[in-house]
Amino acid sequence: MPTNPRYDPERRDRIIDACLDVIAERGVAGTTHRRVAEAAGVPLGSMTYHFAGMDELLREAFTRFSHSIADGFEARLGHEMTREQAEDAVVDLIQQDVFAGHRELVLSHELYTLAARDERYRELTSAWMARSRVALERHFDPVTAQLLDAMIEGVSIHSALDVTPTDRALIREAVRRIAR
Template identity: 65%
Template sequence: MSAPDSPRTRTQRPRRHDPDRRERIVAACLDVIAEHGVAGTSHRRVAAAADVPLGSMTYHFDGMDELLREAFGSFARGAAAQFERRMAGARTPGEAVQAVTTLITHDVFATQRDLVLSHELYTLAARDPAYRTLTNDWMRRSRDALGRHFDPATCRVLDAFVEGMTIHRALDTEPHDDVDVLDAVRRLAQVP
């Protein structure tokens, strides 16, 4: 009978060098939320999706709330940056109207994943002021991007229209005509 290995004689596996682990966990969290909703998101599911040991979850995040805030913060910042890029490309009022139209018809909620993640974030923000900070920052960035081309009152109306129209288009079972959106944006922006 051989003696059990002492800690000194056991072969130790080299530590895995994984500098992007935290970011991978955040991205995996968004994937899990998109598939299972916030209610179905757990440390175990996120760890499996990120291909990390379960212990990595508590090493990198104090708890599920911190992970959710990080994940939704990343999602909101990405969506705001896309909005800013689209609006930055416009040089004239007509191009700004077209940019808003394209945001509605092609950019916002371009995928089912984006739709689900947005609505999961909205639901959290409706219940918890900590998440409202994320949505308010997202709205502020959107309005600032619109503000390059429109007055503040028009920016608020257009931002609300972008949100509302994209939700309707994403959830409606009837086909949509992009020309209708363009006409509505022109009316709201008062640009012929």
């Protein structure tokens, strides 16, 4: 049965994913409907059909991104483990999961910049932090979870800006000191 080229149930998702790719490459300031449509391989008119404007698209994209980061926390910390294993999981989370790639670092910082200026994005980052802390609280008390969450964010900033990769042993020591 031939498919109707106008029927594309995955188009909206492709647009959101393409938006994140464009943001990672050009920043929020360089993200336009035209660039996102081109990256998604969709007609420009699809942008206004699926999204009321750029702000709605950015919020949808950053919501998807923040959920994927929080999902990573839950996957890494979502099962039973010893305290030492939980500490190692936090180190792995930093180095292998959420902030391991340049794309994730750039997207995080673009979102942080929006959140610093706009309450709606701050609500998004607050929800992200809350989910991250819930995952951390499976293994650490609430204060320690909050400190670890802040340390994870701080290490991500240093990793993004430093020309030398952050040493695993240093991250492990920081986690150990906070957790004990």
